[in-house]
Amino acid sequence: MSECTGYAPMLTARPGELPAGDAAALERHLDACVECRALRTAFLATEGLLAEGLLAKAAERDFAPFTDAVMARVARRHNRRGRVFDWVSHHRVRAAISALAPAFAAGALVVYFHGATPDAVPPHHLFELTSDCGVTTVLKTDQGPVVLMGDDDGDDAP
Amino acid sequence: MEADDLSLVRQARAGDDKAFQALVVRYQRKVYAVALGIVRDTDTAWDVAQEAFVRAHGHLAELEGEEAFAKWLFRITSHLSIDSVRRERRSLKDSMEDVAESELNAGGEGILSTPLGLDPADNALRRELAGRMEAALSRLPAIHREILVLRELEGLSYEELADRLGIQKGTVMSRLFHARKKMQVLLADYAGVPAGGDGDGDGEREGSEP
Numbered sequence: 001m002s003e004c005t006g007y008a009p010m011l012t013a014r015p016g017e018l019p020a021g022d023a024a025a026l027e028r029h030l031d032a033c034v035e036c037r038a039l040r041t042a043f044l045a046t047e048g049l050l051a052e053g054l055l056a057k058a059a060e061r062d063f064a065p066f067t068d069a070v071m072a073r074v075a076r077r078h079n080r081r082g083r084v085f086d087w088v089s090h091h092r093v094r095a096a097i098s099a100l101a102p103a104f105a106a107g108a109l110v111v112y113f114h115g116a117t118p119d120a121v122p123p124h125h126l127f128e129l130t131s132d133c134g135v136t137t138v139l140k141t142d143q144g145p146v147v148l149m150g151d152d153d154g155d156d157a158p
Numbered sequence: 159m160e161a162d163d164l165s166l167v168r169q170a171r172a173g174d175d176k177a178f179q180a181l182v183v184r185y186q187r188k189v190y191a192v193a194l195g196i197v198r199d200t201d202t203a204w205d206v207a208q209e210a211f212v213r214a215h216g217h218l219a220e221l222e223g224e225e226a227f228a229k230w231l232f233r234i235t236s237h238l239s240i241d242s243v244r245r246e247r248r249s250l251k252d253s254m255e256d257v258a259e260s261e262l263n264a265g266g267e268g269i270l271s272t273p274l275g276l277d278p279a280d281n282a283l284r285r286e287l288a289g290r291m292e293a294a295l296s297r298l299p300a301i302h303r304e305i306l307v308l309r310e311l312e313g314l315s316y317e318e319l320a321d322r323l324g325i326q327k328g329t330v331m332s333r334l335f336h337a338r339k340k341m342q343v344l345l346a347d348y349a350g351v352p353a354g355g356d357g358d359g360d361g362e363r364e365g366s367e368p
Contacts, residue, residue, distance in 0.1 A: 009331035012309075012338055017316055043338055046287075046345065050310040053291025054191035063186050066204065070182050070211045074175060077216065 003029065004036055011040045163227040171218045178218075182211050185228060188311070189235050195307035196239035197246075198296045206242055210235040232312045236304075236322065243300045287345055294344040302337035309334060 010018055010026045018026065030037045161169075161180065169177035189210055194203035214231050221230055295303055308314045308322060319330045 009328070009335045012331065012334045013316070039339075042342055046338075046342065048310065049288050049345075050195065050291050050295065050306055050341070051191070052288035053295075054195045054307070054311065055187060056288055057194060057292050058187040058191040061190070063183075063190075066186055066190070066208065067179065067182050070186075070208050071175065071179050073208070073212045074178060074215050077212070078173075078175070 004033060007033075007036060008039075011036065011043055167218060167221060167227050170215070178215055181227065181231075185231055186211070188228075189231060192232055192235045192307055192311050193239045194292065195295060195311060196236065196300075196304050197242050198303070202242060203239075206238045207235065210238055213238070229312075233322070236308055236312065240304055243304070247300065290345070294341060297344055298337060298340055301333060302340060305330070305333050306337045306341065 007026055007029045010022060030040065166177045166181050190203055190207040193206040194200060197203050197206060210231065213234055221227065305319060308319055314322060316327050316330050320327045
């Protein structure tokens, strides 16, 4: 890397923008290097030209429609916000329900999933029905087994 | 007497659209100029500038204390402009219209200092060049346009540029140097000034800064 290459990026610095040591080293280099000095002079000569050019370009346009368009968009935003506010003011109960509905829904989900956890108490079986050869039926209830005798104990057999 | 920005901002925050309109009128040309410098296309710049004001209005409450409205507004504008350029790049594979390295190495030194003198203010050639600046700028790669506009129109320092563009300070210095040098070459074309050798022997390709 040549010495000039190292100093080149510093040529765009504004006063006070470089650390003191770098600024001093750059000045020493510029004292000795005609090419870098010329380049910096060129940069200084064109400083601000870009802003001038772009602002001149902007000045050529009529900005009345621009202002109108911006303010119309701003007004539309106001109106949208205003409509929401008006609705809430006139429908307070509905607004409150609307606002609380998600909370209720969330609560219902919590209850539902909490109930479905493995730790939950299994459903209580009131009785278990068994059948013996299609004749005798035994019901196991909370109060103990109940035997139901079939009504075809042979009397009605063909 | 014109109200200052801060009082207009306070009134606009309180819902006074006239106050906001006064800010729009005050800054619309400069906002448009910033956008135009970055996006190149006049219609896109127009849209970006409008969007910048609308966003600014929507976020006035976030403007903290005494923070300068103008600086904040230009920050919004440059962000939107850079986003627009990046979207365009993604959809169109930017042609870049880069200045050839051979052009760079062939010129750039003292081009304007000779005909313009060291203090070219009020110089007719300077005005002429300013008039051609937009065309010259449009021939620079997007990253060089961005950094030049941010530096010259927003007046950002090296540190601020690094922060805004998300790059190292050294990269800022390098990118800015190459951007300015390419601009010198292009302006030399417009000024009809013979270009001399530049002597530094280095060049930069898009996105290859140290």
